[in-house]
Amino acid sequence: MTASAVKHSSDNFSHHRRGAKRRNLRTDRDGDLVMDGPKRDRVGKTTGPGRGRGFGINTAALQREVLKHVASDSNQGGHIRTAMPRPASQGHLAELKVTGWTNSKASTQEDRGVSSLIGFLERHASKRGSLFSQKGRNPAHTTRIKKSRVEGDVLSIYVPTEEVSAYAKVDGFVFAGKNIKIEGASIRAKSPQNRQTSPEPTSDVKELFQDFLSSRYNPDTKVLDLSSLGTDAKLNSVGMFNTTSTQSKFFPALMKICDTQFKTAQEKKETIQSISLAGNEIANIAAVTTLAQTFPDLQNLDLSGNKFDNLNCLIGWKNKFRFLDHLVLTNNPLEQLQPGWETEILQWYPRLRLLNGIQVRTEEDVAQKNKPKKAPLPILGPNFQDEAQIAETFITTFFAGFDTDRSALVNMYYDTDSNFSLNVNTHAMRDPTQQGGYKTQGWDAYIRLSRNLKHLNNPGPRAARKFQGPDDIRKIWTQLPATRHPNLITDQQKWSIDCQHQPGVPDPSGQCSTGVGGFLITVHGEYEELDAANSGPAKYRSFDRTFILGPGGPSGVKVVSDLWTIRAYGGFAAWKPEGGEQDSLENLAAEISRITGMNMVYSRMCLEESGGDLQKALAAFETAKASLPQEAFT
Structure with a gap:
């Protein structure tokens, strides 16, 4: 990306950050009605180029570059889908009393300004009906006052009970020069003192968070601006950051409130594509780690102006944000303290094209790197959620090492916190078609170490047969018979392997108390138990092995847990598909339909044109999906 491209990109992203510092009173469309709330600048308006402080980098220009790609790339293809509230029932109405309006500028009107006041209330209550109600030009839902009456200086209005909270938010607004007061039995009394000491997501706090998120969200650019939270006037007014306890609870509660605003993951993905956490003085992501769970499909992330001094501060987000396109880490100490950090970041995020406003991959590079390929292992694509071939490399290395050099394998993948146990299932179904060694069993080598909890009731042996640390695991492995597993490539039909992401794996750096991402791998297969005396096959066994992998160890990947179940052959x-070849093709077509959303007719066509190869069919779909007609999809 050229410097001119960065210079001439949109100013909206940096505009949102500056806008957080200029929140004043807002003037209503009528010109003379002012309400308390954050001021919104016009979209695209800027006040100057702005230059980030530290390291001599123009951070404002880099942040604008994020918006360029949000506006030009990800904003194509349709409108934002808004969670539409259901029409309010007119059968359940609540009475609210409005006072303080009688001597307003509108009191000279024939009806003392009642009609203007009702319109004012409806308009502003509609805007506050839901968090993202202002995504478009119009409110997502327009509320109406069902009936009203005037008694002296009190205007009584009747609204659906589910809309009371929206009208309660208008309390204290300025109507035609006068502050109005809205009261009613359905409105909970506000307690500022309680708010300061209790940041839990109670009803009042939920409303506070919803208003805060609404003021920080730009529907045109799909940016949620969470920069400089500690200086936010709204949050400080209720003491949100007065204590360490409230600070630690704030962000998880904010993410929980945010998550409840969406009906589907797709709606969330389309609505919020960029988030800024700039200028929050974050030293590690422990306090904000839930961002990855709430917005896993985020495309642009700004972490500039914080205190990250090495990548371990961000390890909890490794291999998260699978669609991340642009990451900004300018004005963080790691830029000077950890040379080569950029290379590791690229390994974390295989779809990343822009890093600090600089193009690090082309679109072609991203497409090629993430192109579906025929896996060398016997796996089903949709059940094997690998990243950067971490799980694939582990499986290939593990079983080869277990058969040839178990001590070296322990040193590579197991540390003091790793656990291993085995159990023998003597009641498993056997293969009735096999004779000889396949049927001859015997468990002497395993049974004294078996931790089958169905049969082992004594707490002492239960604890003693769970082995932890490389020394204990190595000692047990040397006591077990030698093995020879089938070749993973040439004997694929003898294996069944699944892999999926596993949250909450212990963080070896200790910085993330809620854990980091790992893998859960389950392997089903068989092996030959070798006769040490004759160096030939003694018995054939079937097995199931379950691994939990996490970061750490000499290789960067460690086994957190290893559970080995041994059973009769x-x-x-x-693992074979049921039925003949035609049934197998139908199963593959059904799988393509499930993954792509195409109907069965087009899924069969795609499979046939790819020679019956599932991976080739999925790759062909990715290439042609933009040109497929609507009728191709279910």
Whole structure:
């Protein structure tokens, strides 16, 4: 990306950050009606170029670059889908009393300004009906006052009970020069003192958070600006950051409130594509780690102006944000303290094209790197959620090492916190078609170490047969018979392997108390138990092995948990597709339909044109999906 491209990109992203510092009173459309609330600048308006302080980098220009790609790339293809409230029932109305309006500028009107006041209330209550109600030009839902009456200086209005909270937010607004007061039995009394000491998401705090998020969200650019939270006037007015306790609870509660605003993950993905956490003085992500769970499909993330001094501060987000396109980390100490950090970041995020406003991958590079390929392992694509081939490399290395050099394998993947246990399932179904060694069993080598909790009731042996740390695990492995597993490539039909992401894996750096992301791998297969005396096959076993992988260890990947279940040989017919070749093709077509959303007719066509190869069919779909007609999809 050229410097001119950065210079001439949109100013909206940096505009949102500056806008957070200029929140004043807002003037109503009528010109003379002023309400308390954050001031919104016009979209695209800027007050100057702005230059970030520290390291001599123009951070404002880099932040604007994020918006360029939000506005030009990800904003194509349709409108934002808004969670539409259901029409209010007119059968359940609540009475609210409005006072303080009688001597307003509108009192000279024939009806003392009642009609203007009712319109004022409806307009502003509609804007506050839901968090993202102002995504478009019009409110997502327009509320109406069902009936009203005037008794002296009191205007009584009747609104649906589910809309009371929206009208309660208008309390204290200035109507035609006068502050109005809205009261009613359905409105909970505000307690500023309680708010300061209790940041839990009670009803009042939820409303506070919803108003805060609404003021920080730009529907045109799909940016949620969470920069400089500590200086936010609204949050400080209720003492949100007065204590360490309230600070630690704030962001998780904010994410929980934010998550409840969306009906589907797709709606969330389309609505919020960029988030800024700039200028929050964050030293590690422990306090904000829930961002990855709430917005896993985020495309642009600004972390500039914080205190990250090495990538371990961000390890909890490694391999998260699978669609991240642009990451901004300017004005963080790691830029000077950890040379080469950019290379590691690229490994974390295989779709990343822009880093600090600089193009690090082309679109072609991203497409090629993430192109579906025929896996060398016997796996089903949708059930194997690998990233950067971490799980694939582990599986290939592990079983080869277990058969040849178990001590070296322990040193590579196991540390003091790693756990291993095995159990023998003597009642598993056997393969009735096999004879000889396949049927001859015997468990002497395993049974004294078996931790089968169904049969082992004594707490002492239960605890003793769970082995922890490389020394204990190595000692047990040397006591077990030698093995020879089938070749993972040439004997794929003898294996069934699944992998999926596993949250909450212990963080080896200790910085993230809620854990980091890892993998849960389950392997089903068989092996030959070698006769040490004759160096030939003694018995055939079937097995199930479950691994939990996490970051750490000499190789960067460690085994957190290893559970090995050994059973009598049962064959590998369970992994074969049922029926003949046609049934198999139908199953593949159904899988393509599930993954792509195409109907079965187009899924079969895609599979046939790809020679019956699932991976090729999925790659062909990715290439052609933009040109497919609407009728191709379910």
